[in-house]
Amino acid sequence: MKKLILTISLSLIGFTAFAQTAFEKAMTEKIAKVEDHKTPDEFTALANDFDRIGTKESKEWLPYYYAAFATIQKGRILMQSGKTAELDPVAADAEKYIAKAEILSPNNAELFILKKMTSGLKMMADPMSRYMTEAPVAQQALAKAQELDPNNPRITVLQAEDAYFTPEQFGGSKVKGAELFKKAIEQFGTYKSKSSLDPKWGKAEAEYFLSQK
Incomplete structure (x- = not known):
């Protein structure tokens, strides 16, 4: 048995x-x-x-x-x-x-x-x-994401997008956006996903914007 x-x-x-x-x-x-x-x-x-x-x-x-x-x-x-x-x-x-x-x-x-x-x-x-x-x-929504997972690089990518496309007179600039894209790439180097299936997108987008002159 x-x-x-x-x-x-x-x-x-x-x-x-x-x-x-x-x-x-x-x-x-x-x-x-x-x-x-x-x-x-x-x-x-x-x-x-x-x-x-x-x-x-x-x-x-x-x-x-x-x-x-x-x-x-x-x-x-x-x-x-x-x-x-x-x-x-x-x-x-x-x-x-x-x-x-x-x-x-x-x-x-x-x-x-x-x-x-x-x-x-x-x-x-x-x-x-x-x-x-x-x-x-x-x-x-983005603030709540940051509260839950402050080192998530995808949050920084979205912050970088916002800064990159916001005119200087409204607090943004391409320079500020580029700084945040650089920060995101650094975060991707250390951020650990919970599983192999968890989201990993965002690094290629940050690299693309940084390649623009």
Whole structure:
């Protein structure tokens, strides 16, 4: 009887390890595509893939995190293309995924970082009328992220972006932005992610801005 119990226990351990490996494999393959994709449609499909993984792995917050991140990347492409009228539904989709992730992982700095980025998309849909409402929301989200994880380099990357694109008369400058991008790169050198699947983006963006003359 003891041998039978031991055999069953070992089988369950082996199955759990296999399931985790399958989850990690699926996530790793999809995460790699975040940097490869270039079009809104590609990011929509990728977000849907992460959402399906999240539905299957009901205790994991990271699939929904990456579904939101892929959606935000879609929004950034639309914004760069001048399609600001399409940003509101994109932001709504990102918020939906963030809410799912937050149920599974409350008080998570990475999710507040995404909230800041989502608020930025909503503001860019109509900057003149929304700056006064969305800018404080974005800054509160980033402040909460910093409170939870003060050495997170992605927080510094977003602070650098804000400084880089804000005119000097409003407190920003490209010089201030560059200083923060340098700080972010230094933080990337020492920051330890909690797992191999946790967010790691941001360093390439900081390096890109520092390469601009």
